[in-house]
Amino acid sequence: MARTAKHSKQELRDMALAAARAVIAEEGSRNVTVRAVAARMGYSVGTLYNIFEGLEELIAALNAETLDGLYDALSQAPITGKPEADLHALLDRYLDFVAANRREWTMMFDERLPEAKAPPAWYLEKVARVFTLLGRMLQPLFAPGEEADLTSAVRLLWIAMHGVWTLDAGGKLFIVTNDPVEKVAHDMVDMFLAGLGARKGD
Amino acid sequence: MARTAKHSKQELRDMALAAARAVIAEEGSRNVTVRAVAARMGYSVGTLYNIFEGLEELIAALNAETLDGLYDALSQAPITGKPEADLHALLDRYLDFVAANRREWTMMFDERLPEAKAPPAWYLEKVARVFTLLGRMLQPLFAPGEEADLTSAVRLLWIAMHGVWTLDAGGKLFIVTNDPVEKVAHDMVDMFLAGLGARKGD
DNA sequence: AAATTAACTTGAACATCGTTCAATTATGCC
DNA sequence: GGCATAATTGAACGATGTTCAAGTTAATTT
Numbered sequence A, B: 001m002a003r004t005a006k007h008s009k010q011e012l013r014d015m016a017l018a019a020a021r022a023v024i025a026e027e028g029s030r031n032v033t034v035r036a037v038a039a040r041m042g043y044s045v046g047t048l049y050n051i052f053e054g055l056e057e058l059i060a061a062l063n064a065e066t067l068d069g070l071y072d073a074l075s076q077a078p079i080t081g082k083p084e085a086d087l088h089a090l091l092d093r094y095l096d097f098v099a100a101n102r103r104e105w106t107m108m109f110d111e112r113l114p115e116a117k118a119p120p121a122w123y124l125e126k127v128a129r130v131f132t133l134l135g136r137m138l139q140p141l142f143a144p145g146e147e148a149d150l151t152s153a154v155r156l157l158w159i160a161m162h163g164v165w166t167l168d169a170g171g172k173l174f175i176v177t178n179d180p181v182e183k184v185a186h187d188m189v190d191m192f193l194a195g196l197g198a199r200k201g202d
Numbered sequence C: 001a002a003a004t005t006a007a008c009t010t011g012a013a014c015a016t017c018g019t020t021c022a023a024t025t026a027t028g029c030c
Numbered sequence D: 001g002g003c004a005t006a007a008t009t010g011a012a013c014g015a016t017g018t019t020c021a022a023g024t025t026a027a028t029t030t
Helices: A009-026 A034-041 A046-050 A055-075 A083-100 A103-111 A121-141 A148-170 A181-200 B011-025 B034-041 B045-052 B055-075 B084-099 B101-108 B122-141 B147-169 B181-199
Strands: none
Touching: A009 A034, A009 A046, A009 A055, A009 A103, A009 B101, A034 A046, A055 A083, A055 A121, A083 A103, A083 A121, A083 A181, A103 A148, A121 A148, A121 A181, A121 B084, A148 A181, A148 B147, A148 B181, A181 B147, A181 B181, B011 B034, B011 B045, B011 B055, B011 B101, B034 B045, B034 B101, B055 B084, B055 B101, B055 B122, B084 B101, B084 B122, B084 B147, B084 B181, B101 B147, B122 B147, B122 B181
């Protein structure tokens, strides 16, 4: 009952996101414009608006893909049961990912959502997945029945690491310290583990 | 030998920044445009370019003022010599300032400096001032000769708090936790102090 | 096979943005 | 009064996100 498109909607979506990533790689994230993406995928601007509500949604879809990639990278980290070693291994994968996808990663955090607009449920779920990974690593430090303390610790650690990541990705870590981001991240984890150990001793 | 301006360059600068703040308050930071600021200060766009190199420099000047305001707020925190109480008091002032200047504060961290361009020296100095405040509060926890550990601890704590602040200001803290930002910040400090205590016990 | 229908695609047009700069205005000086 | 000079203007330019009437193409219907 209709014309068969040269590409399905899913194909167009993938082409658009791939085109956007190409623009990011070759021209920087500032040049991710509707026209640039459209031109690179061989379509017109109008077609992009047929797939996405607008540029913001395209970038949101890009960020979702990036978040998935992060999770995939993290989920390959081994869990030996030794929190310190496991966390350090996880961190290294995180930092490798950020280093390899710096511009994409930075974009994830400057999506300026229209002031007090809740992110969609699927986004929260993607974030929760990452928390679950952290939780599994910290598990050995907590006795059964201390689940509340565990989740609280996971959140605090994640927030602290968020400080490291945002400063690094924004190119502003060197304002604070001259240490490489790997050392800062490891120091942060160590400080945290020391704090956790001290609290359990109370 | 020249025309006397209706307003001195310094006055124009102040008027522009005040106009920008008015725009932020009434129309949001997205609407801080050259035309909006110029109209609000009763001048044309050309005049703005006579004062600032461009919009980016205007926003940078705005951010500098915000950073000064932050320092002023923080420097009023009392130093009693008890790190825990002092840090909590400092945090409360920090959080009050961020709450009262949410949009301005957020703007400080999304100035997308053209990829690996160093900020000016005066900016680094303003940041260093804040570190000095933190350092004075943590001082009692360190023996003479441990200055390196002190500055390292200050940096780590500041980075961790940066995670709290950015998530909160970006309206994304609730993705991580339902706790109010004050509780998160205090928990973070407590975790840090516990970690410091444990390390000194080594 | 022709006509119809509907999805797909286009790109000109619009409002707005940052930025530039020739022209205008208004003052101090001789 | 006339001149030089600084301050100020606002039209103009290129680029942006977005809209939408018009055109195109294939499946369906007659």
